Amino acid sequence: MCLKEVAVSFLLLLLTNLISAAWNTKDFMKREHSLIKPYYGSGIDLPFWQFMGSTIVTPNYIRLTDDTQSKRGAIWNTVPVNVRNWELQVHFKVHGRGKDLFGDGFAIWYARDPMIEGPVFGSKDNFYGLAVILDTYSNHNGPHNHQHPYISAMINNGTLSYDHDRDGTHTQLAGCEAKFRNFDHDTHVLIRYEKDVLTVSTDIENKAAWKECFEVKGVRLPTGYHIGVTATTGDLSDNHDIMSIRLFELDLPDDIEHRPISDVLRTAKRSRGRPKPSSLSGIKIFFLMLLGSIAIVACVVMGIMFYQKQQEKSRKRFY
Structure with a gap:
């Protein structure tokens, strides 16, 4: 093997190692809070997850309810989320x-008390935490003027009750219409919580791009709550299937805030005496290392080429 081939092989090996290292940074998926197929069969425990009610686990999806009346299903992460800023897909x-009548819908939770069955899309009322509700059934007697399906968000410190008769309009933070039902293509929802800003986006148009549903500033959430998804049917019904859940920690170097678990709506003081984290995220460090390594290898290759040319000139002079 010539020196050029050795240099190229070294570069490829270095790139592979750098990419592997970058995938271990905080910018990527937290496996203890994520759920990805293939799953095990019904009745087998899922690592880090519990399910209850009518939930059925198949190799390719988790069905919280089937298309029959009066069903409740749920799946909850058993590991509390202790990261401050996160993104849930x-x-x-x-x-x-x-065709025209269906229901009721499902909710994605970041809540204090998991695995408690209740009337709010399969989970408890007067909860602590955040609920992002994907409501498919419209109460036509309610005060709202939007169509369904509808996505909304609600935070609660245990004092608020979700009012089904008004579709939760008096307690919601924000919402948007989203026609996510009965598609053959994939449908996704994204919940991003970053520096007290809650953003909900969708990918339901088969464009492989996020479309913002709403953004709310000043949302105070604690750490240590649980991720969950619940669904319910009543007189009307639907299949509510979950294909995957992915939680990503957002690496924000300037964020050193912590929130108390006891109060969802209260802002805690900044902790003092802690060193400020590095201003470079894992991704930035990765690219700096990558550029530096490429520069080093380029210098080595140029040096090898220069050396080989000098050797050729020496041989020509010799003959």
């Missing part, structure tokens, strides 16, 4: 036989 599918 849920790949789901809502489908059924109903």
Whole structure:
């Protein structure tokens, strides 16, 4: 093997190692809070997750409810989320036989008390935490003027009750219409919580791009709560399927805030005496290392080429 081939092989090996190292930074998925197929069969425990009610686990999806009346299903992460800033991506599918009437919908939770069945899309009322609700059933007697399906967010410190008769309009932070039902292509929802800003986006148009649903500033959430997804049917029904759940920690070097678990709506003081984290995130460090390594290898290759040319000139002079 010539020196050029050795240099190229070294560069490829270095790139592979750098990419592997970068995938271990905080910018990427937290496996203890994520759920990715293939799953095990029904009745087998899922690592880091518990399910209850009518939930059925198949190799390719988790069905919280099937298309029959009066069902409740849920799946909850058993590991509390202790990261301050995060992004949650849920790949789901809502489908059924109903053309004009269907329901009720499902909710994605960041809540203090997991695995408690209740009336709010399968989970408890007067909860502590955040609920992002994907509501498919419209109460036509309610005060709202939007169409369904509808996505909304609600935070609670245990004092608020979700009012089904008004579709939760009096307690919601914000919402948007989103026609996510009965598609053949993949549908996704993204929940991003970064520096007290809650952003909900969707990818339901088969464009492989996020479309913002709403953004709310000044949302105070604690660490140590649980991720969950619950669904319910009543007189109307649908299949509510979860294909995957992915939680990513957002690496924000300037964020040293911590929130108390006891109060969802209270702002805590900044902790004092802690060293400020590095201003470079893992991704930035990776690219700096990558550029430096490429420069080093380029210098080595140029040196080798110069050396070989000098050797050729010496041989020509010799003959």
